[in-house]
Amino acid sequence: MAKIEAPELTGKIITPKVKTGASKDLKVFLAKPELMTKVSFPSEKPADWKEKFIENFGVILNKYKSVRVFLDICVRCGACTDKCHFYLGTGDPRNMPVYRQELMRTVYRKYFTTGGKLFGSLGAAQEITDELLDEWMTYFYQCSECRRCSVFCPYGIDTAEITMAARELLDSIGMGSKYNLEIVNKAETLGNNLGMPGPAIRNTLDFVEEDIKEKSNVDVKLPMDVEGADILFVTPSADFFASPHIESLAGYAKVFHQAGASWTMSSYASEGGNFGMFIGNYNHMKAINARIWKAARELKVKRVIVGECGHAWRVLYAFSNSLNGPFDFLDSRYRVPQHICEYTLDLIKRGALKFDKTANDQFSVTYHDSCNVARATRMGETPGDQFTIPREIIRTVCNKFVDMDADTIGDRTFCCGGGGGTLTDELIDIRVKGAMPRMQALKRVKDSHNVNFFALICAICKAQFTKVFPYYGIDMEEVGGVHQLVSNAIILGAKEGI
Amino acid sequence: MPNLEVEGKSYEVDEEGYLMDWQNWNEAIAAAMAKQDGLELSQSHWEVIKFLREYFEKYQIAPMIKILTKEIGKVLGPEKGNTKYLYELYPAGPAKQACRYAGLPKPTGCV
Amino acid sequence: MNGLSSVINLLAYVAATIFVLGFLNKVVLYFKTPSPLKIATTPAPTNSVGVVLRLVPEVLFFRSLLRGGTAEKILWVGGWFFHVSFLLIILRHLRMFVYPVPGWIMSFQQIGIWAGLIFPIALLILIVRRFTNDRLAVISLFQDYFVLLLIIAIGLTGLLLKYFVRTNLVDVKSFILGLFSVSPAQVPASPLFLIHFSLVLILLVYFPFSKLMHAWGVLISPARAQADNPREVRNVAPWAQ
Numbered sequence: 001m002a003k004i005e006a007p008e009l010t011g012k013i014i015t016p017k018v019k020t021g022a023s024k025d026l027k028v029f030l031a032k033p034e035l036m037t038k039v040s041f042p043s044e045k046p047a048d049w050k051e052k053f054i055e056n057f058g059v060i061l062n063k064y065k066s067v068r069v070f071l072d073i074c075v076r077c078g079a080c081t082d083k084c085h086f087y088l089g090t091g092d093p094r095n096m097p098v099y100r101q102e103l104m105r106t107v108y109r110k111y112f113t114t115g116g117k118l119f120g121s122l123g124a125a126q127e128i129t130d131e132l133l134d135e136w137m138t139y140f141y142q143c144s145e146c147r148r149c150s151v152f153c154p155y156g157i158d159t160a161e162i163t164m165a166a167r168e169l170l171d172s173i174g175m176g177s178k179y180n181l182e183i184v185n186k187a188e189t190l191g192n193n194l195g196m197p198g199p200a201i202r203n204t205l206d207f208v209e210e211d212i213k214e215k216s217n218v219d220v221k222l223p224m225d226v227e228g229a230d231i232l233f234v235t236p237s238a239d240f241f242a243s244p245h246i247e248s249l250a251g252y253a254k255v256f257h258q259a260g261a262s263w264t265m266s267s268y269a270s271e272g273g274n275f276g277m278f279i280g281n282y283n284h285m286k287a288i289n290a291r292i293w294k295a296a297r298e299l300k301v302k303r304v305i306v307g308e309c310g311h312a313w314r315v316l317y318a319f320s321n322s323l324n325g326p327f328d329f330l331d332s333r334y335r336v337p338q339h340i341c342e343y344t345l346d347l348i349k350r351g352a353l354k355f356d357k358t359a360n361d362q363f364s365v366t367y368h369d370s371c372n373v374a375r376a377t378r379m380g381e382t383p384g385d386q387f388t389i390p391r392e393i394i395r396t397v398c399n400k401f402v403d404m405d406a407d408t409i410g411d412r413t414f415c416c417g418g419g420g421g422t423l424t425d426e427l428i429d430i431r432v433k434g435a436m437p438r439m440q441a442l443k444r445v446k447d448s449h450n451v452n453f454f455a456l457i458c459a460i461c462k463a464q465f466t467k468v469f470p471y472y473g474i475d476m477e478e479v480g481g482v483h484q485l486v487s488n489a490i491i492l493g494a495k496e497g498i
Numbered sequence: 499m500p501n502l503e504v505e506g507k508s509y510e511v512d513e514e515g516y517l518m519d520w521q522n523w524n525e526a527i528a529a530a531m532a533k534q535d536g537l538e539l540s541q542s543h544w545e546v547i548k549f550l551r552e553y554f555e556k557y558q559i560a561p562m563i564k565i566l567t568k569e570i571g572k573v574l575g576p577e578k579g580n581t582k583y584l585y586e587l588y589p590a591g592p593a594k595q596a597c598r599y600a601g602l603p604k605p606t607g608c609v
Numbered sequence: 610m611n612g613l614s615s616v617i618n619l620l621a622y623v624a625a626t627i628f629v630l631g632f633l634n635k636v637v638l639y640f641k642t643p644s645p646l647k648i649a650t651t652p653a654p655t656n657s658v659g660v661v662l663r664l665v666p667e668v669l670f671f672r673s674l675l676r677g678g679t680a681e682k683i684l685w686v687g688g689w690f691f692h693v694s695f696l697l698i699i700l701r702h703l704r705m706f707v708y709p710v711p712g713w714i715m716s717f718q719q720i721g722i723w724a725g726l727i728f729p730i731a732l733l734i735l736i737v738r739r740f741t742n743d744r745l746a747v748i749s750l751f752q753d754y755f756v757l758l759l760i761i762a763i764g765l766t767g768l769l770l771k772y773f774v775r776t777n778l779v780d781v782k783s784f785i786l787g788l789f790s791v792s793p794a795q796v797p798a799s800p801l802f803l804i805h806f807s808l809v810l811i812l813l814v815y816f817p818f819s820k821l822m823h824a825w826g827v828l829i830s831p832a833r834a835q836a837d838n839p840r841e842v843r844n845v846a847p848w849a850q
Contacts, residue, residue, distance in 0.1 A: 073826030156832035193607035200557035383652035459608035
């Protein structure tokens, strides 16, 4: 593998000149026929793939208003061109959202528009070819579905919708991403993205229990498969496996412990994440999501709470009611589902949690808004609470907090560079480059406020930054979860009424 | 599918060099993989590999990194029971590089 | 009525029909295509009143463009002045469409002239940016230049008619009123007017088959026109049931 050069940290985000083909060689591994079959896609490109492709394209146009309208109404004004972190990091014009979409739009014109049928290439309409498919496979897997382009588009055109449709189309003719489909398959068969069997999860939970006990001498439990618990807690499986994810797991457990809550996790629904969304496949997304509601029914819980994971929150908050609702078997006094940050802040406001803020005094903290939370969901009652709630928690448990520049947070936040099914080793080059805008913003607060803790509520962001920080000369241990900070500062045993 | 040649035998590996079948593993494979990376496997490296395989056999997945560090601390001494030491042993990351040498599939997910 | 008049009258009806049916066809098609999932770009309003309040500044002031950088500010100036002056010009033209002319239309006559002068300047900004900015040069297609040039041509022929090659407005008006009352009249004996008029017909025909449908799309784009209430309101597409 060629050495990967991280962009220089200057604190400035500079729009690069167009460098055609700069990232054309960064491709995902193709899924093998056996894997394609396992997830009910054609094992390989059929002989009549063109007809299938056009037919499936038509089906998608009839199913999704977003795709149909977005393909028609873009005026190519260019407002999105410098908003994508992958363009800013690579300069490859295909990473300009409008030009990424053009890969699909050109085919759309050819087969589905009057102009394209009449005028062909003069109207920028192209037949689908093997070469074009190859470009699709490359550049629709260089989109992290982060929706930043949509924020600046005068019509809100969301490239994520186009990317999802493109991946669905590719899958439908036997061209899939190994990374994404392996995960879909594991989530559907084993219950989580990592493929952790129940006993392995239990072993990890035992470890965390022991760890807490050793450090604080308090018996904090991490229950699994407890029928009749009030709360089903669903979190990304990375929280059972990776660092720093595991630190937040301890944090959630301590919060539930202090609240005196009756809660459980599920070995059957041991995954919050849902890669069905990343590949734009409604049925897979629905099947993966269904496990959670099945577990909620079987465990007879009253409410469902979701851990720190960006796209899990999107699917659960925005989609699950459509996919597998209604949830009238749950207690209607609680929002379905709830985010752990909503839950924790609510407890804080009711005075149910006590903190020793000095426990986090070695940290100067900043907070990264994860794209799916920021631009595709809400927390709390008021639009924008998805920004204030995590920050309020951090301010409650830390003395030193500073935000990055306003145009890099909130709904203008930059993707970590590894979202949307791009968090795979073969894409590390573009992941490093795609992180550039965020790293520059971080550099500024590092310089001005000595920031040394980068707080997150997304498993993908955590994994991505842990991997990418060292390329920029930053210690990977500076990455951590919001509930990791909560875990550090929470005073166990000091229960004073709820 | 690419193959890895070790001591005259051929083993199936995936695009990134992970053994396709973890049960085909032997120590010579680990040593050969390390050699390709320009690494000489020390006793400490072997301890990691040994634990990874034992854990995998029991749980069908590699251990969480903190479980690994704790175990290494037990075996090699508490000063070595930390992530930094593991990264010294396996610069490309204990979860990925060490798993590969141990013949285990790469843990994939949001990790 | 001479042959030319018959042809132009007929073409006007054909163009208007294509425009109306084409536009309605798209509107119906968009309406019928379901949104299986809630995809509002957040933060988004939680109810439909809020959605209207979100869309108004988008439509009137291109709010999202204003959130961008320098390139979008330039685009905003070109785009906003182009759209507003186009609207004022159309309002000014209404006096040709009705008889007698109501007072409110008369009140747009002066400002309509100013708009007519701003119009080509705004369009010039829109076209020049397409080849001077390296990113825009890459993404711009033939049809992007085509539609800008078409509208510029409409504007310039209009200005020529106003200032340099005056045509007999009584003839124009009788022709237009004839069209609207379906009693076709003689076209004015002005080649320049006929060019101006034909270009407008081309624009009408082109409209429903082109990116100009953003005029409707801006109102219904799912990322903007949905309320952010998925936890409260269950949304299911018929195909997903």
